[in-house]
Amino acid sequence: MRVHIDSIKRRKKGGVVRKTAEFNGDIVTIGRGTDQVVFIPELRAAYDHAEIYQARKGEILVRSQALSGIKLNGVSTQKSVFNLADCITIGRWEIRRVSASDDYDLALELEKVVSQANSDSIVQQQIKSTLALVGPNKRHWSWILVASVLIWFLALPLLGKVIPGLENVLKSVPGLPSDTVWNTGDLSSAHHFFRQDCTTCHQNSFIRVEDQACIDCHQNTHAHADLKFNEVDELNEMRCASCHEEHNGSLGLVMRDDSFCADCHTSLQQFTNNQTRLLDASNFGSDHPEFRASIPHLENGKVISRRVSLDNKDQLKEQLTIYFSHKAHLKPEGVHQTYDSDRQKNSGLLDTVSEDADRVIMQCADCHTFDRGQVATKQINFEQHCSECHRLDFETSDKQRELPHGDVMEVLYYLQQYYQNKALKGMIEDPQAPLVARTRRRPGQVLSVRQRQTAIAWAEGKTRDVAMEVFQFRVCKTCHDVQYASNGSPPWSIPPVSIPEHWMPLANFSHQKHVTVACDDCHQDIDQSEDGTDVLLPSIKVCRDCHAGEDDTSRLSSNCVDCHGFHVGEQLLGQQQQLKQQVPSVNEKADAVSNTIVPDDSLNPAGLEGSK
Amino acid sequence: MHESFFRYQNFYWLKVALGLCAISIGLYAWHSPQVVPNGGTWLGYTLGTIAAALIVWLAWFGVRKRNYRSSSTMVSGWLSAHVYLGLALIVVATLHTGFQFDWNIHTFAYVLMMVVIVSGLYGVSLYALLPSRLANNRKRLTREQMLHEIRDLDEAALNLADQIDPRVHDVILRSVEKPGVTLTFWQQLTAGKLGKDPLESAERFLKGYQNDFVDKTLFLDAQPQSGAQATMMYISNVMAGLEAEKVDKLRALMETVGRKKSLLKRTRRDIQLKALLQLWLFFHVPVSMALLATLLIHIISVFLYW
Numbered sequence: 001m002r003v004h005i006d007s008i009k010r011r012k013k014g015g016v017v018r019k020t021a022e023f024n025g026d027i028v029t030i031g032r033g034t035d036q037v038v039f040i041p042e043l044r045a046a047y048d049h050a051e052i053y054q055a056r057k058g059e060i061l062v063r064s065q066a067l068s069g070i071k072l073n074g075v076s077t078q079k080s081v082f083n084l085a086d087c088i089t090i091g092r093w094e095i096r097r098v099s100a101s102d103d104y105d106l107a108l109e110l111e112k113v114v115s116q117a118n119s120d121s122i123v124q125q126q127i128k129s130t131l132a133l134v135g136p137n138k139r140h141w142s143w144i145l146v147a148s149v150l151i152w153f154l155a156l157p158l159l160g161k162v163i164p165g166l167e168n169v170l171k172s173v174p175g176l177p178s179d180t181v182w183n184t185g186d187l188s189s190a191h192h193f194f195r196q197d198c199t200t201c202h203q204n205s206f207i208r209v210e211d212q213a214c215i216d217c218h219q220n221t222h223a224h225a226d227l228k229f230n231e232v233d234e235l236n237e238m239r240c241a242s243c244h245e246e247h248n249g250s251l252g253l254v255m256r257d258d259s260f261c262a263d264c265h266t267s268l269q270q271f272t273n274n275q276t277r278l279l280d281a282s283n284f285g286s287d288h289p290e291f292r293a294s295i296p297h298l299e300n301g302k303v304i305s306r307r308v309s310l311d312n313k314d315q316l317k318e319q320l321t322i323y324f325s326h327k328a329h330l331k332p333e334g335v336h337q338t339y340d341s342d343r344q345k346n347s348g349l350l351d352t353v354s355e356d357a358d359r360v361i362m363q364c365a366d367c368h369t370f371d372r373g374q375v376a377t378k379q380i381n382f383e384q385h386c387s388e389c390h391r392l393d394f395e396t397s398d399k400q401r402e403l404p405h406g407d408v409m410e411v412l413y414y415l416q417q418y419y420q421n422k423a424l425k426g427m428i429e430d431p432q433a434p435l436v437a438r439t440r441r442r443p444g445q446v447l448s449v450r451q452r453q454t455a456i457a458w459a460e461g462k463t464r465d466v467a468m469e470v471f472q473f474r475v476c477k478t479c480h481d482v483q484y485a486s487n488g489s490p491p492w493s494i495p496p497v498s499i500p501e502h503w504m505p506l507a508n509f510s511h512q513k514h515v516t517v518a519c520d521d522c523h524q525d526i527d528q529s530e531d532g533t534d535v536l537l538p539s540i541k542v543c544r545d546c547h548a549g550e551d552d553t554s555r556l557s558s559n560c561v562d563c564h565g566f567h568v569g570e571q572l573l574g575q576q577q578q579l580k581q582q583v584p585s586v587n588e589k590a591d592a593v594s595n596t597i598v599p600d601d602s603l604n605p606a607g608l609e610g611s612k
Numbered sequence: 613m614h615e616s617f618f619r620y621q622n623f624y625w626l627k628v629a630l631g632l633c634a635i636s637i638g639l640y641a642w643h644s645p646q647v648v649p650n651g652g653t654w655l656g657y658t659l660g661t662i663a664a665a666l667i668v669w670l671a672w673f674g675v676r677k678r679n680y681r682s683s684s685t686m687v688s689g690w691l692s693a694h695v696y697l698g699l700a701l702i703v704v705a706t707l708h709t710g711f712q713f714d715w716n717i718h719t720f721a722y723v724l725m726m727v728v729i730v731s732g733l734y735g736v737s738l739y740a741l742l743p744s745r746l747a748n749n750r751k752r753l754t755r756e757q758m759l760h761e762i763r764d765l766d767e768a769a770l771n772l773a774d775q776i777d778p779r780v781h782d783v784i785l786r787s788v789e790k791p792g793v794t795l796t797f798w799q800q801l802t803a804g805k806l807g808k809d810p811l812e813s814a815e816r817f818l819k820g821y822q823n824d825f826v827d828k829t830l831f832l833d834a835q836p837q838s839g840a841q842a843t844m845m846y847i848s849n850v851m852a853g854l855e856a857e858k859v860d861k862l863r864a865l866m867e868t869v870g871r872k873k874s875l876l877k878r879t880r881r882d883i884q885l886k887a888l889l890q891l892w893l894f895f896h897v898p899v900s901m902a903l904l905a906t907l908l909i910h911i912i913s914v915f916l917y918w
Contacts, residue, residue: 182913
């Protein structure tokens with residue numbers, strides 16, 4: 001191997017001095033020993049530190065003899081291939097392989113790297129040795145984390161909304177993110193159906209859930225009050241979600257906070273331009289008016305309701321009622337059964353029969369029954385609640401026979417037919433009756449026209465007499481204020497009776513929830529009432545014995561919504577939405593209605609008017 | 613030592629932070645939300661805005677800290693505010709949540725925030741503990757002084773070794789070229805010696821070498837018991853005259869290596885303590901950035917599906 005060795009020395013002022021040497025041999029030895037081909041006069045080199053030689057295949061190798069090894073291109077090694085442009089460092093010396101001319105197999109450059117600097121740089125490096133220099137780059141890690149979070153929790157869910165089909169994939173594969181990762185909390189159970197489909201409610205991005213999204217399903221929900229009488233800006237600005245806060249789990253779908261109601265209902269006149277007849281209320285315990293009963297009365301032949309406060313004793317009278325004494329019916333010793341006590345016992349209606357078989361002790365529930373869990377009393381009706389005792393008999397000789405109930409004309413027809421039939425059949429025991437009506441008929445006997453006229457004439461008279469008796473003195477008159485007009489057709493009339501199912505239709509009261517309380521705990525002194533016009537509802541004071549406002553701690557705290565519904569307007573929400581869009585200005589509308597007379601029941605829910 | 617950021621201006625920022633917590637807790641106790649406390653009430657929005665602003669401002673500290681034009685007092689003030697307001701964030705943000713947690717991006721943001729705060733607390737505790745250990749370890753030397761001394765010891769050791777034996781030189785040279793001042797991430801943290809430490813093996817080699825050597829010159833220091841013995845010893849000592857010089861050098865070399873070893877240990881410890889002071893930041897900073905991104909998504913998603 002013919003080797004060309006250049007020793008290089010750089011002058012301080014610039015310029016390079018080269019000393020050229022030539023070596024012929026197999027092994028280029030490197031070290032501190034004077035016998036070495038490449039002489040490195042430094043303590044950091046061993047006497048025979050390393051060797052450069054040619055392998056059989058022709059490539060040049062370098063091998064360290066010293067334990068400390070050599071650095072090849074800055075990397076410690078004991079043996080390695082020595083390629084062109086590689087650099088061996090020993091101590092402060094560098095041996096570089098350069099391209100050799102044709103005459104040589106190998107060309108080397110030897111240079112002492114500028115004094116001290118080499119070793120100092122190690123020191124300098126180690127002084128600055130901090131984690132920041134060798135550790136992972138904080139900036140890179142930050143960007144990686146930021147990018148991961150943005151892609152996973154923002155970009156992918158957003159892409160799902162943009163790219164058709166992707167959302168289904170994201171939602172069906174567990175672990176993949178979709179817009180449900182933005183869910184702020186569990187939905188109420190009624191809305192669990194679309195927990196995976198946020199856009200059912202969130203129809204427009206960056207716009208709060210609009211009412212129409214709710215109305216899409218809740219089409220039959222009523223508005224709170226009708227816009228035509230309640231031009232309340234607060235009401236118009238309210239959204240469904242103002243009250244119905246979702247994403248709070250089972251909580252919050254129905255708002256119970258009294259202050260929400262009280263915002264308007266403490267000074268409702270002001271909010272409605274004096275258009276309402278509702279009274280102010282803000283707290284059941286401390287600020288709520290006395291209850292008002294809706295009492296039906298006749299106006300222009302129609303039955304309508306008027307609300308009368310329970311403390312207005314003068315006007316608190318039922319008008320469309322019957323003669324009825326609670327006192328008489330609730331006597332502790334029981335009431336007399338006028339007729340057929342066996343039938344009543346067997347009927348099961350009156351289950352408490354006193355030892356004296358003629359007497360029955362009556363309970364409230366014998367007449368007043370409730371739908372299970374409902375607020376309404378079942379309608380009292382004659383057939384179910386009265387007829388067992390109050391029999392509509394009219395003929396002492398035929399006590400099983402009873403008149404139909406409910407229609408004067410029906411009664412008259414019934415009587416007419418009964419007595420005509422009887423007269424034509426004969427054998428009437430009444431000595432006042434004509435002979436033809438009293439005689440027994442032989443089989444096949446045919447009455448003459450005259451005989452029939454005589455019999456029917458008697459029947460007509462009898463009908464009139466009996467009708468007079470039952471309408472004006474006995475059967476009907478027991479309960480009804482029967483009116484007689486000699487020129488009337490028919491001459492008797494019975495005023496309509498309307499006993500309300502809902503006495504306070506703007507409030508929800510459940511008797512079912514109060515079954516542990518005796519009836520007369522609330523409906524006090526009922527057994528002293530002798531007049532059917534008495535309204536026997538408990539005052540608010542009675543309720544307040546147990547119930548108080550929402551912040552009370554000594555009694556049952558009761559919110560507005562415990563009794564009152566919100567969606568009680570006549571209009572449906574959807575209709576009101578359309579109205580809102582049609583009405584350009586709330587104030588204009590308010591001016592237009594300010595002079596109109598508002599009906600008494602303008603705020604009553606549908607169905608109250610025209611109750612029976 | 614300058615005023616610690618803990619007690620900067622008589623705990624000014626601690627007072628501010630406690631005030632913020634007290635106001636937040638007071639409002640939360642007084643507030644009666646429509647349904648349950650949550651981030652969507654007016655108080656929820658208010659606390660959320662304050663918390664988000666705090667997070668951005670606290671993150672800005674990372675930028676502010678690098679501004680070397682600001683005086684150290686200012687940096688100390690900023691750090692004090694960073695630590696105390698960062699702790700106040702626990703209260704403000706927790707009240708913002710209304711204690712509603714779920715598997716969603718919002719709770720994820722909260723968890724990241726708590727992770728950042730806890731890692732920050734760890735960092736603060738390091739700043740309280742480590743500087744005194746650093747000072748004790750350095751004993752008034754700087755890192756540069758330690759390294760220069762190591763370099764000087766290296767040169768002295770090579771010099772001595774060269775005069776003893778090429779084999780000794782070879783071993784010492786190896787320990788010099790592979791300096792053992794650790795540089796990699798893991799080595800910095802553990803102050804550890806990975807694999808065989810050349811210095812340790814050099815030391816072992818020297819001990820072995822010395823034992824061999826002293827065996828040969830066993831009675832150098834022994835007292836002669838008789839005349840014949842004294843004569844024998846004299847001849848041996850003359851023959852071993854040159855060797856005795858080597859023994860001294862060997863002792864000097866071993867002392868040099870020993871000094872280097874202890875110095876190296878202190879340097880490693882120095883690097884380790886410094887590294888520990890920085891390590892938590894490799895967690896604290898990237899997670900803070902992730903928190904900022906999550907916070908952004910939290911805010912966007914809340915209003916996207918308003």
